[in-house]
Amino acid sequence: MKLSIIITVIISAVILQIIGLSLFIFGFFPVKPALSGVSGPESFYYDDGGGSDSVANHTRASMPPHLLKSLYQELSGIHPSFERLILMVIDGLPAEFVLGKDGQPPREDFREAMPYTQALLSNGMATGYHAKAAPPTVTMPRLKAMVSGAIGGFLDVAFNFHTQAMLDDNLLGQFFRIGWKMVMLGDETWLKLFPGLFTRHDGVSSFYVKDTVQVDQNVSRHLENELNRDDWNLLILHYLGLDHVGHIGGRNSILMAPKLKEMDEVVKMIHLSTIQTRDNDQGKTLLVVVSDHGMTENGNHGGSSYEETDSLALFVGLKNDLSDYAASSCDSIYQVDIAPTLALLFGVPIPKNNVGVLISEAFDLLTDDKQLRVLELNSWQLLRLIQAQLPGLSCRNLPSHDGFTDGLASTTVECSGSMEKMLCCLYMNAINLHSSWKSKSLSRSKSRDDYSCTVAAYHQFLKTAKTCWLTCFWDCGNGHIISNIIRPHDLHEYRGSTWREPTPL
Numbered sequence: 001m002k003l004s005i006i007i008t009v010i011i012s013a014v015i016l017q018i019i020g021l022s023l024f025i026f027g028f029f030p031v032k033p034a035l036s037g038v039s040g041p042e043s044f045y046y047d048d049g050g051g052s053d054s055v056a057n058h059t060r061a062s063m064p065p066h067l068l069k070s071l072y073q074e075l076s077g078i079h080p081s082f083e084r085l086i087l088m089v090i091d092g093l094p095a096e097f098v099l100g101k102d103g104q105p106p107r108e109d110f111r112e113a114m115p116y117t118q119a120l121l122s123n124g125m126a127t128g129y130h131a132k133a134a135p136p137t138v139t140m141p142r143l144k145a146m147v148s149g150a151i152g153g154f155l156d157v158a159f160n161f162h163t164q165a166m167l168d169d170n171l172l173g174q175f176f177r178i179g180w181k182m183v184m185l186g187d188e189t190w191l192k193l194f195p196g197l198f199t200r201h202d203g204v205s206s207f208y209v210k211d212t213v214q215v216d217q218n219v220s221r222h223l224e225n226e227l228n229r230d231d232w233n234l235l236i237l238h239y240l241g242l243d244h245v246g247h248i249g250g251r252n253s254i255l256m257a258p259k260l261k262e263m264d265e266v267v268k269m270i271h272l273s274t275i276q277t278r279d280n281d282q283g284k285t286l287l288v289v290v291s292d293h294g295m296t297e298n299g300n301h302g303g304s305s306y307e308e309t310d311s312l313a314l315f316v317g318l319k320n321d322l323s324d325y326a327a328s329s330c331d332s333i334y335q336v337d338i339a340p341t342l343a344l345l346f347g348v349p350i351p352k353n354n355v356g357v358l359i360s361e362a363f364d365l366l367t368d369d370k371q372l373r374v375l376e377l378n379s380w381q382l383l384r385l386i387q388a389q390l391p392g393l394s395c396r397n398l399p400s401h402d403g404f405t406d407g408l409a410s411t412t413v414e415c416s417g418s419m420e421k422m423l424c425c426l427y428m429n430a431i432n433l434h435s436s437w438k439s440k441s442l443s444r445s446k447s448r449d450d451y452s453c454t455v456a457a458y459h460q461f462l463k464t465a466k467t468c469w470l471t472c473f474w475d476c477g478n479g480h481i482i483s484n485i486i487r488p489h490d491l492h493e494y495r496g497s498t499w500r501e502p503t504p505l
């Protein structure tokens with residue numbers, strides 16, 4: 001009898017502690033509400049609250065990968081630009097080392113250490129961006145941001161030491177569902193995030209921070225073999241050595257330039273064996289070189305300084321008409337923009353919780369109607385995400401801007417008012433201009449101006465939607481987390497503004 005009372009007391013105490021701890025954790029680190037489930041065929045329709053459930057129903061459960069892949073292609077109306085993706089992650093590499101800063105080229109010794117990559121950039125064969133990463137600037141949450149387009153909260157830091165499988169909608173899951181075969185070499189964080197997804201893998205432990213040689217050799221030793229094979233669609237290479245060099249000796253370590261040279265050799269090897277030789281290239285290959293985060297002068301990371309959040313996104317193999325170094329390397333984007341860009345390039349739905357906006361230059365070679373289509377798909381996805389955060393947001397009952405044929409003046413309106421009204425208004429402007437542009441294509445009176453205005457209207461909506469999303473998050477008391485990404489100042493720019501000239505994102 002007594003024993004059972006004691007046991008009851010102990011159990012109650014434990015339960016109370018657990019409740020208290022959860023309250024503390026969730027109160028202290030508000031977790032971003034995330035949409036569960038994954039984007040499917042419904043992503044390619046616009047549906048404000050009802051309607052095309054049946055499409056989702058009959059495909060979600062049982063569709064074989066190759067059929068799903070062709071369904072996506074048919075619904076999106078866009079042929080994927082590439083068939084294979086090599087994602088090379090150079091852990092801890094500040095974009096500044098490759099792209100320079102404020103229009104200035106990188107340090108001379110770093111530039112000389114990467115002759116091949118620098119040549120690709122100056123010949124317009126590669127396009128590089130400063131991709132702003134959200135804090136916490138540690139590996140696991142940053143990888144998640146790149147593959148899902150979503151920004152997690154501080155809880156990710158706690159989980160970083162005890163990495164768990166990623167459940168939120170993400171690119172790797174999307175690729176897996178259309179039957180992609182994937183190979184991963186490098187940081188074993190990927191294996192923890194995506195257990196069972198890789199056909200072949202060689203995980204490297206990030207535990208031995210003092211090791212700057214073997215961590216990378218263990219990745220590169222498989223490279224030649226993998227590049228000669230044609231049985232994969234996605235090859236992930238995650239090099240940890242540069243981050244370790246930073247932890248040992250900081251940005252100015254004498255090991256830094258040789259490490260950059262080693263990374264340059266890898267880029268060269270991949271470029272020569274795939275992209276350069278398109279004829280032998282088993283399916284068109286895109287190489288994307290990214291870093292998860294940067295590092296401080298001393299080689300630390302985790303915080304929100306420019307040095308730590310300045311991560312790299314370098315696209316090699318996009319055929320666009322950029323030829324001048326400045327235009328191709330000075331732009332800055334956000335790390336989350338990588339996810340929607342890759343989804344649209346490879347023909348899978350944009351992950352559900354993505355807040356990123358596609359990188360326009362990646363779609364330069366598409367025809368006008370397809371470029372508008374990718375903007376439309378990104379807009380629908382972001383609108384759905386925001387509707388989940390702002391349940392009152394329904395863009396159906398807006399006064400319609402009459403007529404699709406009366407020219408621009410009647411199809412756009414000035415947008416102002418509450419965030420909800422503003423977003424709907426900007427969205428409707430874009431959609432109306434788009435319909436107007438489509439209907440004009442029948443009458444052959446399409447003009448370049450109509451097209452640019454439509455593109456501008458979409459970008460205005462996308463930018464505002466992203467800002468709003470981040471601000472909603474910001475308002476929830478996590479200001480310090482994203483204050484580096486989006487300042488309240490950026491928001492004021494949109495309050496009461498009409499749309500204006502396209503601004504490069």
Ligand SMILES: *[C@@H]1O[C@H](CO)[C@@H](O)[C@H](O)[C@H]1NC(C)=O
Binds near residue numbers: 053054057
């Ligand atoms: C779709 O699935 C839901 C539940 O999963 C069901 O209630 C609904 O009736 C289905 N719709 C169609 C059109 O089959």
Ligand SMILES: *[C@@H]1O[C@H](CO)[C@@H](O)[C@H](O)[C@H]1NC(C)=O
Binds near residue numbers: 215
């Ligand atoms: C590299 O591979 C060797 C042999 O497979 C293994 O013994 C070693 O632990 C690996 N190194 C790292 C850092 O994972």
Ligand SMILES: [Zn+2]
Binds near residue numbers: 091092138243
């Ligand atoms: Zn890292």
